[in-house]
Amino acid sequence: MSKKRYAIVLDTRKCLDCKACTVACKAENLVPLGTENYRNWVSEGRLRGSYPRLGQEFVPGQCMQCGNTPCKRVCPTRATGVGAGGIVTVEDKKCIGCKYCMTACPYNARYYNEERGAVDKCTFCAHRIEQGRLPACVETCPTNVRTFGDLNDPDSEVSRLLVERPYRVVKPEMGTKPFLFYLI
Amino acid sequence: MSKFLRPEIIGKGSIVSRLLKRKLSRRRFLGVSSCALGTVALGSQLNVLKALAEPGSGVKLSLVPDRSVFTCCEMCVNKCGVIARMREGVIHKLDPNPSFLRSRGMLCARGNAGLQTVYDPDRLKYPLIRTGARGEGKWRRASWDEALDLVAGKMTAVADQYSRAGMMFVSTEGFQEEFFLRFAECFGSPNTLRHPTLCLASNLQGFGATYGTNPFPDVRNADYLIMSGANRAEALFTPDSIDMIAGDGGRRKLVYLDPRFTRTAAKADEWYPIRPGTDLAFVLAMLHVIVGEKRYDREFIDTMTVGFDELVPHLETYSPEWAAGECDIPAEDIRRIAREFAAAAPRAIYYQGRRSSFFDNDTQLRRAMAILNVVVGNWDVKGGMLPGKKIHLGENYYLAPWYDGVPERLETGDVTYLSLKDGAWKPFRDRVLAADPYPVKGMMVYKQNPLQSVPNRSKTLAMMEQMDFICTIDITMSDTAWYSDVVLPEATYLERLDPIHVLSGPVPEAVMRQPCIEPLFETKPNQWIMQQLARRFGDEVAESFNFTMEAFIANQVEGHPEILEALRTRGVYRENDEPVYGASHGKRMKTRSGKIEIYSAKYAKEGQDPLPVYRAPQTPSRGRYRLLLGRTAYFTHGTTQNNPYLHELMAENSLWLHPDEARRLGLRDGSRVRVRSSVGEESLPLRVTEKIRPDCVYMDHGFGVLSKGLSRIHGRGASDAALIEDRMEPISGNVAMHQTFVEILPA
Numbered sequence: 068m069s070k071k072r073y074a075i076v077l078d079t080r081k082c083l084d085c086k087a088c089t090v091a092c093k094a095e096n097l098v099p100l101g102t103e104n105y106r107n108w109v110s111e112g113r114l115r116g117s118y119p120r121l122g123q124e125f126v127p128g129q130c131m132q133c134g135n136t137p138c139k140r141v142c143p144t145r146a147t148g149v150g151a152g153g154i155v156t157v158e159d160k161k162c163i164g165c166k167y168c169m170t171a172c173p174y175n176a177r178y179y180n181e182e183r184g185a186v187d188k189c190t191f192c193a194h195r196i197e198q199g200r201l202p203a204c205v206e207t208c209p210t211n212v213r214t215f216g217d218l219n220d221p222d223s224e225v226s227r228l229l230v231e232r233p234y235r236v237v238k239p240e241m242g243t244k245p246f247l248f249y250l251i
Numbered sequence: 252m253s254k255f256l257r258p259e260i261i262g263k264g265s266i267v268s269r270l271l272k273r274k275l276s277r278r279r280f281l282g283v284s285s286c287a288l289g290t291v292a293l294g295s296q297l298n299v300l301k302a303l304a305e306p307g308s309g310v311k312l313s314l315v316p317d318r319s320v321f322t323c324c325e326m327c328v329n330k331c332g333v334i335a336r337m338r339e340g341v342i343h344k345l346d347p348n349p350s351f352l353r354s355r356g357m358l359c360a361r362g363n364a365g366l367q368t369v370y371d372p373d374r375l376k377y378p379l380i381r382t383g384a385r386g387e388g389k390w391r392r393a394s395w396d397e398a399l400d401l402v403a404g405k406m407t408a409v410a411d412q413y414s415r416a417g418m419m420f421v422s423t424e425g426f427q428e429e430f431f432l433r434f435a436e437c438f439g440s441p442n443t444l445r446h447p448t449l450c451l452a453s454n455l456q457g458f459g460a461t462y463g464t465n466p467f468p469d470v471r472n473a474d475y476l477i478m479s480g481a482n483r484a485e486a487l488f489t490p491d492s493i494d495m496i497a498g499d500g501g502r503r504k505l506v507y508l509d510p511r512f513t514r515t516a517a518k519a520d521e522w523y524p525i526r527p528g529t530d531l532a533f534v535l536a537m538l539h540v541i542v543g544e545k546r547y548d549r550e551f552i553d554t555m556t557v558g559f560d561e562l563v564p565h566l567e568t569y570s571p572e573w574a575a576g577e578c579d580i581p582a583e584d585i586r587r588i589a590r591e592f593a594a595a596a597p598r599a600i601y602y603q604g605r606r607s608s609f610f611d612n613d614t615q616l617r618r619a620m621a622i623l624n625v626v627v628g629n630w631d632v633k634g635g636m637l638p639g640k641k642i643h644l645g646e647n648y649y650l651a652p653w654y655d656g657v658p659e660r661l662e663t664g665d666v667t668y669l670s671l672k673d674g675a676w677k678p679f680r681d682r683v684l685a686a687d688p689y690p691v692k693g694m695m696v697y698k699q700n701p702l703q704s705v706p707n708r709s710k711t712l713a714m715m716e717q718m719d720f721i722c723t724i725d726i727t728m729s730d731t732a733w734y735s736d737v738v739l740p741e742a743t744y745l746e747r748l749d750p751i752h753v754l755s756g757p758v759p760e761a762v763m764r765q766p767c768i769e770p771l772f773e774t775k776p777n778q779w780i781m782q783q784l785a786r787r788f789g790d791e792v793a794e795s796f797n798f799t800m801e802a803f804i805a806n807q808v809e810g811h812p813e814i815l816e817a818l819r820t821r822g823v824y825r826e827n828d829e830p831v832y833g834a835s836h837g838k839r840m841k842t843r844s845g846k847i848e849i850y851s852a853k854y855a856k857e858g859q860d861p862l863p864v865y866r867a868p869q870t871p872s873r874g875r876y877r878l879l880l881g882r883t884a885y886f887t888h889g890t891t892q893n894n895p896y897l898h899e900l901m902a903e904n905s906l907w908l909h910p911d912e913a914r915r916l917g918l919r920d921g922s923r924v925r926v927r928s929s930v931g932e933e934s935l936p937l938r939v940t941e942k943i944r945p946d947c948v949y950m951d952h953g954f955g956v957l958s959k960g961l962s963r964i965h966g967r968g969a970s971d972a973a974l975i976e977d978r979m980e981p982i983s984g985n986v987a988m989h990q991t992f993v994e995i996l997p998a
Contacts, residue, residue, distance in 0.1 A: 081496050083484045083514055085884035090363040090896045095344050096314070102899050114512075118909065118941040119524045123517040194314045207347055209357040209487065210496040 071217045073152040073191050074246040075202075076228045077127060081210040084109050084125035088204035088213070092129075095192060095203035097182075104178050106130070106189040107204055126249070127212060129204065130155060130176040130189035131237065134244030138168035138177065146185070152217070153246060154193055159185040173241045191215070218246070316343060321822030323351075323762040325744035326361035326368075327887040328424060329489045330754060332822045333358065333365075335745065335767040342366045342745055342767050348822045353760055355493045360885055364896035368743045369771065373893060373962055374726055375740035376772035385716070386734045388959050395773065395783065398737055402695075403787035405720035405736075406438065409693035412719075415439035415657045417690060419683070421731075422697040426749035426764060427741075427777040430796075431697040431724075432672070434781045437792045439654040442661055442691060445673040448984045449704050452675075454607035456668060456983035457617025460851050461625065463841030466636035467756050468600045469830065470494035473634040475595035477506045477588070479530040479620070481604035484514035486882040488605055504595070506588055508533065508580075510879060511907070511949055512942035523584070524944045527877055527989055528610045528868030529577040534601065534619040535865055536574030536582075537589040539566045541626060546593035548628025554837070556625055558850025558862075565862045577867060596627035598634025609989045614982040615863040618851070622863070625847050631835045638835050639755040642826060645809040649795035658689055666984035667857050675984030676705050677977050683714050696723040697777060698741075702730035703889035703953060706975035706986050707930045724780060727893065728960020741777050742770035748800045749776075751807045751818065757830035763804070763818045776800075859982055868990070871946055875992040876912070878928065879949040880971040889953040893961040904968040905938035907949040908995065913939040916995060923998035926950075926969060928991050930976050933969035934998050948993060 092098065092107045112124035132155050139147045139155065146161035147168055157168075162185035169177045169186060180187035192202035200206070205215040216225035225248075228234075233251045316336035324331045324345075332351025336344040345365050347358035368374065378398035383389030393401075409417045420435035422428050423446040435443050447455065458465045470476065471494035483492045495505065496518065507519035508530060516522040525533065541547055542563055552559045571582035571589075578585075592599045601623045607613050629635030660671060665678035683691045694715065705711050715721060715734050723732040724739045732738045749764035770776070778800060785796035808814045817824035839845040843853060855861035871877050885900045886892050892901075906924055908916075918924060920939035925932055926948070933955055943949055954968025971988075978987040 080499060083492070083496065083518070083884060085485075085487065086360040086900050087358065087363060087884075089900070090360040091344075091358070093896060094363055094366060100895055100899065114941060118512075119522070121512045121516070121522070121941060123512075125514070125517070198315065203344070203346075207358045207363060209355070209359055209493050 070219060071152040072219045072246070073132065073154060073196070074216065074218045074225050074248060075129075075191070075205065076214045076216075076225045076234070076248045076250060077212055078214075078250045079124060079126050079212065080250075082109065082125040082127055082212045083210060084111060085209060087207045087209060088127060091203040091207040092189070095195070096187075096190075098187070099180060099182050104180065106176075106178075106187065127204075128174060128176070128237070128247070131174055131243065131245030131247045132189075132191065134246065135242055137171040137173065137241070137243060141167040141171040143167065150193070152191070152193075152196070154191050155188070156190065157186050157188060159183055162186055173238050173243060174245075313338065314343070320765055320767045321348065321819065322745065322764045322767060323822070324358070324362045324365060325425065325764070326359075326365045326891060327487070329354065329487070330752070330762055331358055331362055331489060332762060333362065334822065337767060340768065342369060350821045351760065351762070351823045352490075352758055352825065352828065353754060353756065354489045355497075357493060359487055360900065361887060361891055361894075361897065364891065364894045365745065367895050368726060369745050369768070371727075371893075371895060373728070373960065374743070374774075375728060375732070375738060375960075376774065377740060378773065379738040379740075381736045385721075385736070386957065388733065390738070395775070398739060399780075399783050399787060402722045402737055402739075403784060405722075406693055406695070407788075409719055410439075413690050413692055415654055416442055416661065418442065418693040418695065419444055419661075419679075419691050420695050420697075421445075421699045421701060423699040425698055426744075426752055427747070428697065429750070430778045430781040431695075433649060433651075433795060434785060435695070436651040437649075437785065437795050438788065439652065439657055441657065441659060441671070442679075443672060443674060444676060444679055444699075444701075446699060446704070447670065447673040448675045448677070449608055449986055450606050451985075452608075452670070452673065452983040453613035453980050453985040454603055454605065454617050456985075457607075457614045458603055458621045460614075460842075460854065461618055461621035461848055462630075462636075463847075464638060465603075466624075466630070467639055468602055469634050469637050469757065470600065470602070471497060473498070473598050473600045474502045475504050475506075475592050475599035476602055477508070477592065477600070478515065478519075478602045479508045479525075479533070479604065479616075480609065481602055482509065482513045482515045482881055483602075484518050485884045486605070487884050491602075504591070510944040510947050511881070513881070514884075521584075521588075523578075523580045526577065526579045526868075526944070527879065527947060528612070529574075529579075531612055531616045531619055531863060531865050532569070532574040532577040533580060533585060534616065534623055535566065535569035535863065536571045536585045537592065537601075538562075538619070538623055538626065539569045540571060540586050540589035541593045541623070542566055544590070544593075546590065547626040548596065551628035551630070552626060555630065555840075556847040556849050557844045558848060558852075559626070561850040562622065562626075562862060569865065577865070593627055597629040597632045599627060599629060600624065600635065608980075608985045609987065610868060611978055611980045611987040611990065612866060613980045613985055613987065615860060619863040622849050625849060630847065631833050633832050637757040637830055637832070640757065640759050641755045642753045642759045642761050642814075642824070644751060644753060644761070644807045644814075647798070647803050647806050651795065652791045661689070661691060666979075667859060667982045669984060675979070676701070677979040677986055678984065680705065680710055680714050680977075684710065684717070692717070692719040694718050694721040696721070696725075696731055696735070698725060700725075700729040700731045700889050702734065702957065703970065703972050705977075706972055706988060706991075707977040708970060708973040709931060710977060711972075724777060726774075727890075728958050729889070730957045733958035733960060739780055740772070740774040741780070742774040746770040746774065747776045748804075750800070750803055751814070758825060758827060761814060761818065761824040762822070765819070854982075857982075871992045875994055876908075876948040877946060877989065878926070878971070878974060878991045878993045879943075879947050879989055880952050880975070881949065883951055886951070886953050889956075892953045892956075892964045895963070898963045901951070902964070902967060903936065904951040904954040905936045906969070906995070907938050907940050907943045909943050909945040910939050910941060912945050913937065918995065918997065925996040925998050926974060926993050927996060928974040928976060928993045930991075931973040933973050935969035937995075948995065
């Protein structure tokens with residue numbers, strides 16, 4: 068079996084900002100209640116133009132599962148690592164809660180989980196992938212904003228989308244090589 | 252008894268189970284007693300899982316489900332298919348059911364948050380009997396027997412002193428509502444009050460008077476969509492909300508009229524901040540163009556409709572130039588949209604919306620929308636307006652006793668077309684307050700929350716104050732429960748076996764709720780509550796409730812075991828996957844003429860306009876603003892604001908005001924303001940935004956609660972029900988919620 072490289076492609080034009088992904092993720096991953104605790108989010112874009120000619124975008128996000136990981140670099144205990152499929156992981160046991168990684172992450176994709184005593188973040192629902200199920204945020208989305216798949220498989224939906232459609236990544240200037248791709 | 256709980260891992264080396272391996276025990280201190288949830292401080296679901304696991308034996312935690320249950324959502328009215336992922340007897344996650352077509356295999360934020368209805372410490376747990384004054388919040392826990400004896404005794408006292416019509420039965424839709432309505436009928440009161448006159452009564456009336464049915468828009472296949480105030484990106488309705496977006500980027504064009512820049516506006520191809528109450532002028536002007544320029548479907552009109560000849564002269568004065576002055580939409584845009592719409596027809600839809608309790612012309616507005624759809628010939632064709640179809644289920648018969656001398660409905664004669672099942676809230680409440688023509692002194696409530704949903708809350712409070720007795724059945728301490736004498740806790744939808752229900756539509760689907768867990772605490776399904784009450788009203792009444800839910804369902808599927816089999820194994824049953832188009836063409840419609848009625852002879856006979864006539868809405872005087880209300884995707888009416896997950900998304904509502912007006916009033920964004928109407932005053936934070944017309948203000952529905960039993964949101968935000976004047980659309984009896992003007996004052 069060839070090595071997998073998981074990615075999510077997002078079509079933000081479809082996003083209603085309904086927060087289904089956010090709640091699904093909190094329930095699935097036992098993220099503690101509290102507005103500071105989240106593994107994914109939907110941000111409201113700036114309101115463009117002026118009344119009555121207005122426009123607005125809604126942009127979901129989560130850990131970009133970077134190919135070049137600033138979080139891993141700064142971790143003094145090697146709690147942060149990269150697992151199967153390129154998913155960036157945190158090992159609870161090793162995490163001392165110094166939060167360097169939270170500062171280093173340019174996407175603000177990490178939070179400190181008080182209940183577990185460790186920094187926590189999106190894992191693409193690795194436990195669901197293992198069972199052949201989609202990540203919770205992908206599955207639950209009313210309008211199918213997110214497409215999940217293996218970029219090493221040229222026939223996968225994510226590979227196809229990135230061939231057919233123009234896309235961007237967030238903060239490419241940081242050199243993080245993110246694996247969340249936003250269709251333009 | 253309290254103890255530290257130790258987690259124990261059963262996961263098979265998955266990343267997350269490894270992540271969970273430690274630290275739980277040293278950090279969390281949970282009080283676990285026989286009523287664990289009652290004492291658990293509010294934390295994450297993790298705490299609940301731990302609290303519910305067997306104390307002493309250690310908690311087993313993994314994110315991998317050990318069992319899945321097919322069921323169906325009850326967080327709003329859509330009834331989306333759900334697969335409950337269970338672990339160690341606890342509901343861990345609610346996933347969408349990919350086989351359920353109507354929801355297109357999705358589950359929204361509310362659907363995902365549904366598990367908190369079970370594990371929320373704020374849920375109702377035991378029967379409660381009021382010990383202090385009404386609304387004071389002093390209760391004592393009672394046994395079911397004591398509570399039900401009290402309820403039955405009080406109901407009998409009301410019936411004896413006044414009449415059986417002296418009890419009103421207030422309820423709203425749900426899979427167990429039918430037992431409540433059956434009980435009302437068996438008790439012998441004609442006074443049932445349901446939600447439609449706070450919601451879509453005018454919509455059903457306007458489209459029904461035209462088509463003889465309320466059609467389903469084939470949004471998925473439409474090339475041109477016009478939505479008037481139907482905020483589908485936030486007021487999620489399946490499958491329309493999803494299909495509306497699915498067509499984006501293709502041929503589909505969405506024109507959206509709303510005084511607010513909602514999320515639907517953000518998704519629309521064109522947004523017009525129309526002057527509220529003038530949508531009828533817009534529709535009539537579109538008709539003026541389409542009919543005047545003969546862009547209609549002549550053949551369809553000739554074969555399937557009556558009254559087109561009366562329509563033609565009626566439209567003469569309704570030009571786009573005239574409408575532009577009413578709607579604040581340029582005449583050239585109205586003309587262009589009308590032409591584009593006709594060109595896209597029959598795959599063009601003027602979308603009827605759902606809640607249509609806006610103005611006192613609302614039935615006529617929906618009539619005009621229907622007529623516009625009719626003349627372009629989009630009936631029962633791909634991308635047009637489709638007839639609903641059903642799946643046949645077996646009946647469960649019962650025989651209600653007959654009582655002599657019970658008067659007819661209280662508000663008989665107050666509405667042109669009064670639904671005997673639904674009633675009409677505004678005239679009903681007025682008549683209770685006046686005891687005219689007879690007093691109503693007892694109130695049974697199931698699931699509905701009139702203190703949040705009926706405009707002019709002070710009148711509802713006065714109505715409740717004059718009651719001898721009020722009992723509410725619910726899953727949370729709603730405002731209405733808070734003002735009741737007895738509160739009976741219902742089991743949530745995840746703890747109940749519910750009857751099979753058919754969701755009608757172009758592709759009808761049958762769904763059922765299977766219990767994921769046994770009811771927690773002392774909560775009971777409504778069916779059980781009604782059965783126990785019925786037993787206290789003699790053999791004849793009890794006989795109508797002498798069944799088990801399993802037997803009830805067996806009757807529904809008699810001769811069709813495949814329905815139950817599909818529900819158990821896939822969570823949904825349907826007979827076809829795609830709509831069948833055109834079967835109704837050339838057939839009789841369910842109207843008096845047998846045709847689609849453009850001109851309504853029956854309205855003429857009732858003294859109502861047989862064709863929609865435009866009357867301009869009142870304009871606010873200087874310094875006053877029109878109050879608008881609406882929805883977000885996080886909340887269903889007034890029911891989910893206190894849900895722990897959803898509360899995080901919005902903890903309080905705010906008052907939207909245009910920046911120019913805020914400047915004029917000297918009010919800053921985020922400051923607290925008072926909002927005053929002729930019937931009430933509320934206070935909430937100000938949100939200064941360009942997303943609203945300068946002559947309007949807006950607030951999300953469902954805050955400003957009176958109940959301290961909704962601990963997270965009590966004291967937060969404002970209630971629109973406290974501010975809205977009670978006005979009514981006379982044909983359907985629907986309330987008119989957008990006709991209140993308010994002043995804004997610094998708090």
